[in-house]
Amino acid sequence: MAISLRGLTKVYGTGATALKALDAIDLDVPDGSIFGIIGSSGAGKSTLIRCVNLLERPTAGTVIVGGVDFTALAEADLREARKKVGMIFQSFNLLARRTVFGNVALPLELAGWSKEKIGPRVDELLDLVGLADRRNHYPSQLSGGQKQRVGIARALANGPDVLLSDEATSALDPKTTQSILELLRDINERLGLTILLITHEMNVIKAVCHNVAVIDEGRIVEQGPVLDVFTDPRETATRDLLGEIIGVDLPDSFGGLDFSRETIEGGDVVVQLRFFGNVAAEPVMSDLVRRFDVDVNILTAHIDHIRNVPYGTLVVGLSGDEGQRRAALKHLESLDLKVEVVGHVGKALGAAV
Numbered sequence: 001m002a003i004s005l006r007g008l009t010k011v012y013g014t015g016a017t018a019l020k021a022l023d024a025i026d027l028d029v030p031d032g033s034i035f036g037i038i039g040s041s042g043a044g045k046s047t048l049i050r051c052v053n054l055l056e057r058p059t060a061g062t063v064i065v066g067g068v069d070f071t072a073l074a075e076a077d078l079r080e081a082r083k084k085v086g087m088i089f090q091s092f093n094l095l096a097r098r099t100v101f102g103n104v105a106l107p108l109e110l111a112g113w114s115k116e117k118i119g120p121r122v123d124e125l126l127d128l129v130g131l132a133d134r135r136n137h138y139p140s141q142l143s144g145g146q147k148q149r150v151g152i153a154r155a156l157a158n159g160p161d162v163l164l165s166d167e168a169t170s171a172l173d174p175k176t177t178q179s180i181l182e183l184l185r186d187i188n189e190r191l192g193l194t195i196l197l198i199t200h201e202m203n204v205i206k207a208v209c210h211n212v213a214v215i216d217e218g219r220i221v222e223q224g225p226v227l228d229v230f231t232d233p234r235e236t237a238t239r240d241l242l243g244e245i246i247g248v249d250l251p252d253s254f255g256g257l258d259f260s261r262e263t264i265e266g267g268d269v270v271v272q273l274r275f276f277g278n279v280a281a282e283p284v285m286s287d288l289v290r291r292f293d294v295d296v297n298i299l300t301a302h303i304d305h306i307r308n309v310p311y312g313t314l315v316v317g318l319s320g321d322e323g324q325r326r327a328a329l330k331h332l333e334s335l336d337l338k339v340e341v342v343g344h345v346g347k348a349l350g351a352a353v
């Protein structure tokens with residue numbers, strides 16, 4: 001199910017103390033996608049996701065899920081419509097006095113399922129999340145990752161088309177986070193579920209999301225496919241969130257270099273290369289040396305993955321005859337790489353950085 005938000009606005013409080021947590025948000029989450037919203041603390045992420053299932057009433061704007069305008073529904077219809085939208089939470093929100101089975105069974109009991117039907121359905125869900133052997137345990141006997149698996153099974157009980165994830169992995173260690181993210185990916189692929197998640201961790205977005213939106217002070221400042229936004233961020237808020245992890249910015253050690261826009265006789269041209277997928281940097285570099293008789297000095301190299309697609313950044317200094325440097329650059333630009341000339345330096349680079 002697709003989700004469309006139009007002009008979504010939320011103001012907390014009134015008068016002098018009023019705080020606009022969301023400011024006219026427009027967002028389209030495609031059916032069957034995993035869509036991540038990332039932002040720093042206080043940016044409005046929780047408010048946004050809670051407005052999607054109307055746990056929080058928006059002050060203005062519409063929330064359309066699977067073609068139905070949730071904001072226009074009467075309370076009884078909204079209760080019914082919400083069955084199509086499951087939710088998982090950072091703090092799991094499990095009932096301590098109920099077993100794993102009892103927690104997953106709860107939404108089915110509330111929906112009026114018979115005991116005979118609840119048993120097999122819960123077992124099917126526990127199988128799906130890999131918890132069949134913990135059926136009769138209580139939450140206090142589970143690890144964080146297992147608790148979140150119970151949360152996911154419970155959220156899926158009514159067969160929703162949309163899953164909302166409110167910082168679902170923020171309380172987990174990195175390894176457990178990865179296993180929960182793999183489960184979300186698996187659910188997305190196997191059940192065709194649309195997943196909207198909020199997080200402040202860009203590793204979460206990188207691991208599972210197709211699309212990302214960056215929220216800052218209640219506004220969406222940038223959005224698009226993760227590969228595009230993370231490898232070519234336009235906004236300061238995005239760059240701040242990404243930092244050095246993705247290798248977008250040049251290392252601090254470059255700050256001391258005196259870059260010139262003009263070529264310098266006998267100097268180096270410093271070039272930043274970004275490559276995706278299977279374009280491997282190494283053969284490109286050796287090819288360059290062989291064909292153009294330039295020296296290639298690798299200054300920084302960084303490889304990362306976005307949904308298993310390798311993405312690399314390489315900063316190199318090319319030295320040699322000016323004509324050869326220019327030919328080498330032209331060759332690089334003809335390849336399936338993003339090439340950006342950082343500048344020209346006159347002194348030997350190896351000694352400078």
Ligand SMILES: Nc1ncnc2c1ncn2[C@@H]1O[C@H](COP(=O)(O)OP(=O)(O)OP(=O)(O)O)[C@@H](O)[C@H]1O
Nearest residue numbers: 012019021039040041042043044045046047048200
């Ligand atoms: N119930 C509330 N009443 C008043 N102000 C609120 C309420 N909930 C959130 N806010 C304010 O709205 C703004 C956005 O909060 P929100 O919790 O949505 O941000 P967030 O991005 O999820 O932050 P965090 O990552 O720290 O949880 C903040 O300034 C917050 O103080």
